[in-house]
Amino acid sequence: MSPSDTEQAEAGPTDPLADFAADVAAVVGGSGTASFGTVKVTVTADTWVDSISTARDRFGLVFFSWLSAVDWSNEVAVGDPLGEETAERYEVLCTLGDLSEGRRVTFSTDIDKDDAHIATLSSVFPGADWHEREAHDMFGIVFDGHPGLEPLYLPDGFAGHPLRKDYPLLSREVKPWPGKVDVEAMPEKDEDADPGAPSTENPGA
Amino acid sequence: MTSTDQDLVRHLSEVSVSVELETEDMTLNIGPQHPSTHGVLRLLAKVDGERCFDVRPVIGYMHRGYEKLAEVRTYAQITALINRIDWVSGYANEVPFMVAAEKLMELEVPERAQYIRLILSEMARISSHLVFMASYPLELGAATPLFFALRERERVLDLLESVTGGRFHPNFNRIGGVKPAAGAGSTQRKTVQDLPAGFFAETREAMDRVDGAVDQLEDLVAGNEIVLARTRGIGVLPPEVAAAYGVSGPNLRASGVRFDLRKVEHYLPYDRFDFTVPVGANGDCWDRWWVRLAEIRQSASIIRQAIDGIPSGPLQAKVPKVIKVPAGETYVRAENPKGEMGYHVVSDGGQGPYRLKIRSASFSNISILPWILEGALVPDIIAVMGSLDFVLGDVDR
């Protein structure tokens, strides 16, 4: 499957996804890109609720798919750090879809890590309730105006926010992971043989 | 009326209302160990006689931290983990993640591999829906359909096992295609084995048996007056509410929305096959049962068409030994048996994702429980919960 890319072909057909991204971005007042089949529209945090409800009304994006966040950090307690330096922030993502043609948009906004607040979407989409509770549990983001931001997943009395990059994995603290060196190398094989080719013409028949 | 008279009237009406509400209601704790909750789900319900108010689900008993784990795994290792999210339809969980990684790498997956993925995904759908056919009448009190449904499911699971080596957790996908079938792993001789001999004939027979079982189930359950009395008009879900909560899959289609991700998201070559999308009329428990029954038939038909038209060719695109996925992010979603399952992969060029967000169908499906169970009778809680067909692994990840 060939992905749609952001570059406009010289004299080729226009990319429908990129056009759609531009339309949505124009309406909500943000910037939009279409890469790898996903339309992403970035807005500012104070227009978060308005952009999303406008997009829902204008483009029929009535299906609430999910809401979550990404912790962009340069120092990580577990896993690999980023290749290049990036601004430290939480990026809140929300995906909406329509129920006719299957178009979908992922809205994104950046919020500060030290004072992680953003308005709640539960008045626009009731389904956002649980997703925001999960984001609060995992990242510590406070959703202003949420009806009841109680823990959803974590047991009572759990300290910390697990999906933050500075939250360690207990198993790795106890025993350091040997790294990816324990993955066994593929055995030597013929250079001619195609790795995926079957040995008979139409096996399984 | 003077203002004091008005105040008096208002005060009196408030007094009478509060006296009425003085009856004690019982807080009923359904679960976490309970025969009907499909796993460790806890419902806190305030019950007045037989009616419930203020139902609150408590989840998280099965939270395994997939998203955190994914940050310290390679893409191949994650495949082994994610088929355990919705363990009833094991294979279907892997596909959207693979497609996401392949999109970021801009890989072209060979046709044969795509067909095999499609066949196994549809088998996973049949398996999951047959479990629903078995367990839902059991919750209503009818014990017999369970045996009919599970017997045919065993055939499908045997087929899955013959191809992938596992009944529930196949771990069969590889980046760029599928694994050469059971028997040709890295520790064995490199005779690449494709689908086992006789697979097509056995699958055709199994699909015939599945169709037969579906007809039997329809006779046994669909015409039954008591089943209709227990499920018609119960737990009605209007389509707008469903969409706003993110309810997807057969639950959404039962409410009348003709929307199937297999037709609009091109993650597998479904556009080559002829199948209809069954849609319900009212959005009650009966429609949710009926839509799944119809979907089993459609899946059997898709599998037959796929087997007839499967092309020969390689099973996996050429990929380097150590797989690094270039930087980028994408969200790929698929029509899983339970609903929309998607993976949002944020990659920064490493061997594992920087962030993996798993959008699981059952999480959104049961977020509707407080809304739909408001004012319901206690036996109806069971009927409605069962009809939503969720799995706790899918809810809690």
Add this chain to the structure above:
Amino acid sequence: MSGLLDNFWVLLAGKVLIIATLIPVAGMVIGFAEMKLSAKMQNRVGPYFAGGRWGWAQLIADGEKFFQKEDIIPEEADAPVFKLAPMLVFVGTVALFVVIPFGPGLSIRNLDVGIFYALAVSSISTIGVLVAGWSSANKYSLMGGLRAAGQLIAYELPLVLATVGVVVMAGTMSLEGIVQAQAGWFGELGWTAGFPFIIPQFVGFVIFMTAALAELSRIPFDMPIAESELVMGYVTEYTGFRFLFFFLAEFANMFTMGALAATMFLGGYWVPGLSADVLRVAGPIILSVKIFALVFLMIWFRWTFPRFREDQLQSLAWKWLIPLSLVNIVATGIVKVVF
């Protein structure tokens, strides 16, 4: 020998012995039949290992297992009442055996008010169920007990009204008398031609069987023990021997309800063409065959249907069965007077 049998006490001891053996045996046979029949309906084999390849000893093994279990009484439970409840349920069943005629003159005691006594005494089980639910100090048991009480009381009426039609046709309440009325309907022909009351009283038969299923708390009426909802309903807190009482009482009750239905509607121990002397020997066998046919019907329903919801169950009783049975009585009366 007959002199010995004239002695009241010997006779009494013999009768008690008969009941004491008959009830567990009937319970076990029916329980075993249920296991094997349900297995057949579900493509399974059923009990297989206990007692050769047929598994006939399964229920004996189950009974033994229950005997040796620990007797747990919840701390918050009302102990004397908790212990009394299973006995109350069992008494309702045992007392019914007394009036069933197994052959001409072969009932433990042929009461003139036979059917009246039978129905009255079977309602004692209702108290037992309610008391079991309440004394268990468990919310689920309480809900099960309340549901059961509502259900059992609601279905007493159709049960009783359905039998009124039979009583009107037979002209007597004694069960022996009812059988004889069916056998000798065409008086001149003796017992070679008569007809079972199911033919004119088919509606009454259907109502009786439905109400009997509800009295037994079997699916489709097993809301009180709705396994998938209330764990085990009012029986949740009972273990070991006490649970065995409930378990056995259910199967024994199936036998007695089947016996009542067979006696009133199917002609009991009588089959056209056999004389009274033959029937003294063959009567029990004939009655057992008829009972078994009805029990088969009950087992079949149990494994085919899901369960009714409580309010649907109640509306079925009050809105449908009771009016129907009243119409049945009126029609029977009119026919009896006119013809």
